[in-house]
Amino acid sequence: MEQLQRQARRLLAAFLAVLLAGSLAGVLPASAWAEPADDGQAAVDSAQQALDAAEARMGEINAEYDALTAQVDDLQTQIDESTALAMEAQQAMLEGRAALGDVAVSEYRDGASANLLMLLIDSKSFDDLLRNMEYVTQIMDFQAEEVARQRERKEAFDAASEQLNTQKNEQEAALAAQEQKRSEAQAVVEEASAHLDEAKADHAERLAELAAQAEAMRQAEQADDGGGSNAEGANTVDRQEVVGDDAPVKPNPKPVEDDDDEDEDDNAGNVSDKPSSDAGSDSGSSSASGWKTGVASAYGGSTDPYTPNPGTTATGAVCDDNSMGVAVPMSLTGYRKLFGRTVEISWNGKTVYATVNDCGGMGGGSRALDLQPGVWKAFGFSSCRAWGLRTVNYRFL
Numbered sequence: 410m411e412q413l414q415r416q417a418r419r420l421l422a423a424f425l426a427v428l429l430a431g432s433l434a435g436v437l438p439a440s441a442w443a444e445p446a447d448d449g450q451a452a453v454d455s456a457q458q459a460l461d462a463a464e465a466r467m468g469e470i471n472a473e474y475d476a477l478t479a480q481v482d483d484l485q486t487q488i489d490e491s492t493a494l495a496m497e498a499q500q501a502m503l504e505g506r507a508a509l510g511d512v513a514v515s516e517y518r519d520g521a522s523a524n525l526l527m528l529l530i531d532s533k534s535f536d537d538l539l540r541n542m543e544y545v546t547q548i549m550d551f552q553a554e555e556v557a558r559q560r561e562r563k564e565a566f567d568a569a570s571e572q573l574n575t576q577k578n579e580q581e582a583a584l585a586a587q588e589q590k591r592s593e594a595q596a597v598v599e600e601a602s603a604h605l606d607e608a609k610a611d612h613a614e615r616l617a618e619l620a621a622q623a624e625a626m627r628q629a630e631q632a633d634d635g636g637g638s639n640a641e642g643a644n645t646v647d648r649q650e651v652v653g654d655d656a657p658v659k660p661n662p663k664p665v666e667d668d669d670d671e672d673e674d675d676n677a678g679n680v681s682d683k684p685s686s687d688a689g690s691d692s693g694s695s696s697a698s699g700w701k702t703g704v705a706s707a708y709g710g711s712t713d714p715y716t717p718n719p720g721t722t723a724t725g726a727v728c729d730d731n732s733m734g735v736a737v738p739m740s741l742t743g744y745r746k747l748f749g750r751t752v753e754i755s756w757n758g759k760t761v762y763a764t765v766n767d768c769g770g771m772g773g774g775s776r777a778l779d780l781q782p783g784v785w786k787a788f789g790f791s792s793c794r795a796w797g798l799r800t801v802n803y804r805f806l
Contacts, residue, residue, distance in 0.1 A: 460615050463601040467594065467619050474590040474626060477583050484580040491573040492751045492806050496733070496762045498566035503787055505559040570760060573753075577806060581699050594623040640725030645736075646769055649715035651708055651793040654772045658704050658798045663758035665700050665802040699804040703777025705754070705796075708736070708769075710782035712792035722767035724748050733783040736767035740774030747805060754778065755802040761787045765805070778803060 532538035598620055709716050710730040719729040726734055735752055737744050747765045754761050763784045771779055778801065785796040 459601050459603075460619075463597050463619055464615065466597050467622055470590050470594050470597065471622060471626075474587060474594075477587045477590065480583045481580055481587065484576055484583065488573065488576050488580060488806050489751075491569060491576055492762060495566065495569035495573050496751070498562065498569045499762055499787070500733075502559070502562040502566050505555075505562045509555060509559055573806070577699060577753075577804070591623075591626050594626055598623055640721065640723060643721050643723050643725070644717050645709065645720040645722050645728050645767055648708060648713075648769055650706065650770075650772065651713050651715065652706060652797050654775060656798050658800060661702075661756055661800045661802065663756075664702065664800070665755050700755075700802050701777070701804060702800060702802055704775065704798055705756075705778040705780055705801045705803075706771065706776045706798055707780045707782075707785045707790075707793040707796035710793070712782070712794065724766040726764075726766040728767065728781055731783045731786075732781040733761075733763050733787075734766040734781045735763045735784060736769045736771065736779035736781075737765055738771040738774040738776060739768045740771075744768055751806045752778070753804050753806055754780075754784065756788055756799060759788060762806075777801075 532541050598616075601616060601619065707713075709718065709720060709728040709732065711718055716728065719727050722728050722734060722736070726732070728734060735754075737747050741747075745768075750765045752763055752765055754763060761784055763780070767779070767781075769779055776798070780796065782793075785793070788796075790796045
C-alpha cells in the first residue's frame with residue numbers, strides 16, 4: 410500500500426482536469442456541448458455508483474482490518490507470556506544440565522562408583538553390609554531422581570516451545586490476512602479511480618476520504634524508526650569482531666526447512682528439539698511461519714578480547730559470560746524497534762530463546778545476529794571462536 414499516496418495525488422490531478430473542463434463549458438457555444446453532455450452525465454452516474462460501492466466495501470474492509478488488528482495484538486500478548494514461560498523452562502533445564510554434568514565429572518575424577526563397590530566389599534559384618542547397602546541405595550536413588558527431574562524440565566521446555574510455535578503460527582496467519590485486507594483496500598481505490606476521468610469535482614472529497622482510510626492502514630502497518638536509543642554508558646556497540654569476515658561460514662546441520670523428523674532426543678541435557686514448523690526460508694526472506702535464515706556470529710564474555718566483560722549493551726543490559734542476549738546489525742532498517750523482543754534461534758535441530766538488547770556493525774550487515782555467551786553456550790560451544798560464523802534459522806516473537 411506504499412503507492413496509495415501517489416495514487417491519491419494522481420486522482421486529485423484528474424479532478425482538477427475535470428474542473429477545467431467544466432469551466433470551459435461556459436465559454437464554448439452550447440451546441441458544442443449538447444451531445445457530450447449526455448455522455449458526461451452517464452460518466453458522472455457511473456462514477457457515483459462506483460464511489461458508493463467503494464465506500465461501502467471500504468467500510469467492510471476497515472471493520473475486518475480492525476478485527477484482525479485486535480486478534481494480532483491479543484496473540485502477541487499470549488506470545489509474550491508463552492515466551493517468558495519458555496525462557497524460564499530453558500534456564501531451569503540449562504541449570505539442571507550443568508548440575509548433572511558436575512555429578513558426572515565428580516564421579517569420573519573421584520572414582521565414586523569404585524569407592525561404593527569397595528565399601529560393600531570391605532563390610533566387616535552382615536549388619537555392616539546392610540548399612541553400607543542402604544547408603545549406596547540412597548546415593549543411587551538421588552542420582553536417578555535428579556535424572557528424572559531433568560527429563561521433566563526438558564518436557565516442560567518442549568511443551569512451552571510447542572505452545573509458543575502454535576501461537577506464533579496463528580499470529581502469522583492473522584498478519585497474512587491483514588496484508589490481504591490492505592491489498593483489497595488498494596484494489597478498491599484503483600477500481601474507483603478508473604471512473605474519475607469523467608467524474609465531476611464534487612466526488613473528489615469522497616475519493617480523498619477513501620484514499621485517506623487506505624493511507625491510514627499503510628501508516629499503521631509501517632512502524633516508524635524512532636523507538637529505543639543507545640543506553641548511556643553503552644560500551645559493547647563499537648566492538649571489533651572476534652572472527653573476521655574472511656572466516657568460513659559453517660552451514661546449519663539441521664535447518665528448519667530440511668528437518669521434518671518428529672523423533673525426540675532422549676538426551677535430557679539437550680536444549681531443545683527443532684521447532685515444530687514445516688516452513689523454512691531462503692536467506693533474507695521469511696516463510697509463512699516467519700522463519701528467516703542468516704549468519705550468526707558470537708561476542709562478549711571472557712573469550713572475547715575486544716568487548717568489556719562485563720559490558721553494557723545498547724539497552725543498558727549486562728553482557729557477560731552468562732547473558733542470554735543477541736545483537737542485531739545497525740544497517741537493518743528500524744533495528745531499534747527490535748530492542749526488548751525475544752528471538753527464537755534454531756541450529757542443528759536445537760532451539761534457544763534470547764533477548765535483543767544490543768546492536769553493532771556486524772560486518773556491515775552481513776551477519777543477522779551476534780550471540781552473547783549464554784546463547785552459544787546453550788548450543789554447546791565453549792568460546793566465541795569455537796562458534797565462529799554459522800548459519801542459523803531465527804524469528805522474532
